[in-house]
Amino acid sequence: MEDFLVPYFHSMQALTFGGIESIIYGAAPDPKIxxxxxxxxxxxxxxxxxxxLHVYHGREAGLDKGTVMGHEFTGTVMETGAKVKKFHKGSRVLSPFTTSCGECFYCRIGLTCRCEKGNLFGWMQSGHGLHGAQAQFIRVPMADSTLIALSSDLNEEKGLLLGDIFSTGYFCAENAGAKPGGTSVVIGCGPVGLMTIIAAKHLGAENLYAIDYQDERLQMAKEFGASPLNPSIIDVKAVIRDATTGRGADAIMEVVGSSEALRLAIDLLRPGGIISSVGVHTENKFSFSPGEAYDKNLIYKIGRCPAHYYAEKLLREEIIQRYPAEKIITHHFQLNDGARAYEVFDKKLDNCIKAVLHP
Ligand SMILES: [Zn+2]
Ligand SMILES: [Zn+2]
Incomplete structure (x- = not known):
């Protein structure tokens, strides 16, 4: 009889937002068509x-408690609505972190992250939005134009990275005009920074420097082809000055999303150079002035990566296939150990770079 006390619609397991620094593993409503x-x-x-982590630390206001967390995933289609044509039960898929309609102005110009009907996974506010992927199942609206087939020769890890951070890294490097010649700098060697290094090298960047405070991350940056710089032991401004006969770098790829990182970016940049920012910025002021931007003839590109557009491109052009990007996945956790996974990832315990969850 006790079974009747359990609401029938709570049946899958998921990690949900329970408030600041609280991730709860437990039952969540089964997604339905x-x-x-x-x-x-x-x-x-x-x-x-x-x-x-922005959500985890409460830096983004107003996410509903009970929202299923996460926006990076791969999986298998279990059920489709009547209008879904490209995918069927059993299709192996990856997904960008936002949904997209494939038809609106923004989708047509390749800015799929700003789709007029798009939503971010793992983002519910006042009952509106979409649940996330740190769960056993997920509902994907506009499935034909959101999901991307994951072919059998591509592993789950590459598929997962393509849906967000590998695409974001490529977008960052491309926006920075990465190409042979010149001197460029990646600020931040977390998961996205490391993907940016792979992409910048792919696009031909030669004198590529990478800045971070963590030696393990710098070691991986070096493996991917960048010259590592740790600001706690070396004067990075002097290194870049010396490398460019005093001019400054041609391009800075800023993936941290802090005013300090942006300040360093402008300090390291030569006049006429490019700053490409993909770190999630939530400040309400720039850490450089319009006057400094004018005096530097600054070219500044910033924003969310249109991951659907890039994931398709990087698959089609067989770019993800060529690089061992999944090396950054240092930690695997079971979903029921999700709270611990967040803590390890957040505090960079045990030299964690990227953590993934297995349902
Ligand atoms: Zn659209
Ligand atoms: Zn992400």
């Missing part, structure tokens, strides 16, 4: 992303 273009995907792998 609500619209004819929805699909339900059974998650095979989900990631914890740096931007999940």
């Amino acid at each position: 609500l619209e004819p273009n929805d699909a339900i995907v059974q998650i095979s792998l989900s990631g914890i992303c740096g931007s999940d």
